[in-house]
Amino acid sequence: MIGQDFCGSISSQIKTFSKFFQTLLASVNQSDNSERVEQLNQIRKIYQNAKTVLIWLGPDTREHQAKVAVDSILIISNFLCRILGTTVSDLSSTDDVYQDIVFKNREHLPLPNECEFSTDTMWESLIWFYSRSYFTRVWIIQEINANKERWVHCGHQRIEWDRVELVAGYLIMETAFSKRFGFTRAYCWWAAIVRTERIRQPKYWLSMLYFASNFSCTDTRDVIYALWGLMTASDGTKLLEPDYSKSIVEVCRDTVEAAFVDFKNTNVLLYVTGNESPSWVPRWDRPMLFRNPFRSGKALPWRPAGETKPIWNIDKDLNILSLSGFVIDPIKFAESYDESFFRNAMTESDEGRSTLKQVWQQILKTVKSGSQIPFSASALAAAATSFSFGLDEESNPADESRLMRNFVAYLKNALGEETYDKYIPSGWSEEPSYGDGYAFDKPVWNFKYPESSFFITEGRLMGCCISTTKPGDMVCVALGSTYPFVLRPDGDHFLIRGYAYVHGIMHGEQRYSQEQVFKIR
Known part of the structure; x- marks a missing residue:
């Protein structure tokens, strides 16, 4: 007592x-x-x-x-x-x-x-x-x-x-x-x-905001301001200073400018989901837990624009972001998919396997649009790396051959024998034994993920975007970027659909394409 x-x-x-x-x-x-x-x-x-x-x-x-x-x-x-x-x-x-x-x-x-x-x-x-x-x-x-x-x-x-x-x-x-x-x-x-x-380290304040977007508060601006005491932005501190006279859109817009100034790259744009207005302003007051990569702030080697710095301007009256970069290719074929289908639990029930079979039959038809069947090793590597965004199950850059083996092993589990044999070369019958199908792009948490998309460009480049895309969307690279973006033409301007992984351009292979200014609203 x-x-x-x-x-x-x-x-x-x-x-x-x-x-x-x-x-x-x-x-x-x-x-x-x-x-x-x-x-x-x-x-x-x-x-x-x-x-x-x-x-x-x-x-x-x-x-x-x-x-x-x-x-x-x-x-x-x-x-x-x-x-x-x-x-x-x-x-x-x-x-x-x-x-x-x-x-x-x-x-x-x-x-x-x-x-x-x-x-x-x-x-x-x-x-x-x-x-x-x-x-x-x-x-x-x-x-x-x-x-x-x-x-x-x-x-x-x-x-x-x-x-x-x-x-x-x-x-x-x-x-x-x-x-x-x-x-x-x-x-x-x-x-x-x-x-x-990544939450405890003040210099990783973008990752901090990303995680915090899934938490709640009465005043939506406090998703940012409640973390102000934890954040350190050496060159953009003034822009992050709390000001409750601003709207939530203005507060979120200030984080974009602060990130451009502080980090000298365009990584802040990786947090847009394709549903914002303006399209280039991440809404930190909305839950944004989605994968590929799971944004834990890890340094990644992708440099599609080479070692460049962003060139940008923000028109705050019109909410237009001007960003220098270059066009890679327009999208010719696109197929939407839900990343939650990739979780291992889907292969553990008859219903899940039936759903997977239908989903992958549709996706593989799109892959076929840019490659002959059965698929070659290079086509399988491009598809596997794109769906994995070049990362392993722990969000670390992975060897393409390992990703391909895991992908083939995953398809062995997800597809019926007839469909598998149609798309995978017969000589690869032993290949799945060298891969781990359960490691293929496994979501860590059971959240509702937004629809992503697999696409093939007119130049037959394969890639995946974290939001839906359609033919006519443009794969573009901004100077100072870690990932290319998919931009949708909107009159004389563009809308950001989201970032993408495109096999064959992630190390600056097309760095010297003609530069232009994208006006994004």
């Missing part, structure tokens, strides 16, 4: 402090821009200077699910630390717990439901625990990253944040498990990624 009374007292204090903090924020004059900015500066200092950050998830249920959930997190985190040879105290100093501890060792970890501790009661309590709205609030990014001493309180229970984070990553490690047991309805992903290295 003494321990319970003590925990109850602490929980009461946390709730009282939480209400005080909310009252303090509410007392800020929201119409006074300078006062709001001043308070933004204070928030990070408060968390940094605190001895311990106490996180309040909310009250327990009558069934005492908080205790079951916390006990479950203790059991699972102890199991993971033991099997991986680490300790809970080591986790706070790990750059990225999900990538460096869980995902890196996924082949050595059993699925959660295959462990001795697995019970339906455990999973039900953890779904309840990780469904707390706290995990999705953009303001927690500063709260979690500003201090290493963090304790999570729920009802009368408390537990270290590092355990909560580790178990969240384990629960989303395999899409099939998380979907089957209902964790796609919870907020495990948010809990697992909120403390990644």
